[in-house]
Amino acid sequence: FAGRGGRPPGPDSSLEPYVQTRIFKIIVIGDSNVGKTCLTFRFCGGTFPDKTEATIGVDFREKTVEIEGERIKVQVWDTAGQERFRKSMVEHYYRNVHAVVFVYDVTKMASFTNLKMWIEECNVHAVSPLVPKVLVGNKCDLKDLIQVPSGMALKFADAHNMLLFETSAKDPKESQNVESIFMCLACRLKAQKSLLYRCSQCCGL
Numbered sequence: 788f789a790g791r792g793g794r795p796p797g798p799d800s801s802l803e804p805y806v807q808t809r810i811f812k813i814i815v816i817g818d819s820n821v822g823k824t825c826l827t828f829r830f831c832g833g834t835f836p837d838k839t840e841a842t843i844g845v846d847f848r849e850k851t852v853e854i855e856g857e858r859i860k861v862q863v864w865d866t867a868g869q870e871r872f873r874k875s876m877v878e879h880y881y882r883n884v885h886a887v888v889f890v891y892d893v894t895k896m897a898s899f900t901n902l903k904m905w906i907e908e909c910n911v912h913a914v915s916p917l918v919p920k921v922l923v924g925n926k927c928d929l930k931d932l933i934q935v936p937s938g939m940a941l942k943f944a945d946a947h948n949m950l951l952f953e954t955s956a957k958d959p960k961e962s963q964n965v966e967s968i969f970m971c972l973a974c975r976l977k978a979q980k981s982l983l984y985r986c987s988q989c990c991g992l
């Protein structure tokens with residue numbers, strides 16, 4: 788199925804151990820300035836960038852993780868939040884996507900209300916309801932500036948069948964939480980794809 792990657796076996800592959808690595812494509816979507824670049828940096832590189840600029844088109848980051856003994860490449864697509872930097876790329880974002888991360892800024896109500904628009908864009912591009920989606924409220928370190936209450940975000944997440952993560956890409960103490968966003972999705976994808984394997988074995992599809 789789509790989402791497999793790695794080098795095909797060469798003529799003398801019997802001499803070398805060859806392990807195929809699956810690739811999961813995860814896109815990160817949301818308003819400009821909510822911290823998509825910083826979250827993907829934190830997950831893939833373990834750091835918070837000193838300085839960021841608006842993403843133009845898309846930036847790719849990746850990290851190989853191990854789940855139940857299988858090495859999986861998590862390919863993160865850090866998409867542009869600004870309309871002018873994303874319009875020529877939108878089709879590519881959604882093609883063969885395995886999971887979606889919707890991000891808002893907990894200190895900016897508009898970024899939360901705009902989520903409806905991001906979900907709509909996802910639907911317009913025919914992303915299957917089976918594609919796992921999560922909601923991330925970022926910048927939780929700015930405690931005095933919070934505009935989006937957790938209860939409100941939780942209600943929205945429930946209504947859209949998503950898990951909610953409230954995180955900070957900036958605060959190193961929160962890095963485990965950032966990691967959980969992507970690991971949770973990778974685990975769900977691994978479980979789904981295992982089911983597909985079993986199905987293809989039993990019903991021959």
Ligand SMILES: Nc1nc2c(ncn2[C@@H]2O[C@H](COP(=O)(O)OP(=O)(O)OP(=O)(O)O)[C@@H](O)[C@H]2O)c(=O)[nH]1
Nearest residue numbers: 819820821822823824825839842868926955956957
């Ligand atoms: N305090 C705080 N600031 C953050 C956090 N995450 C990101 N920022 C800041 O928010 C600003 C925007 O971050 P980016 O990661 O570039 O935002 P983006 O969503 O990728 O923006 P676009 O590329 O325009 O879509 C930067 O100044 C970051 O330093 C966070 O968790 N806490």
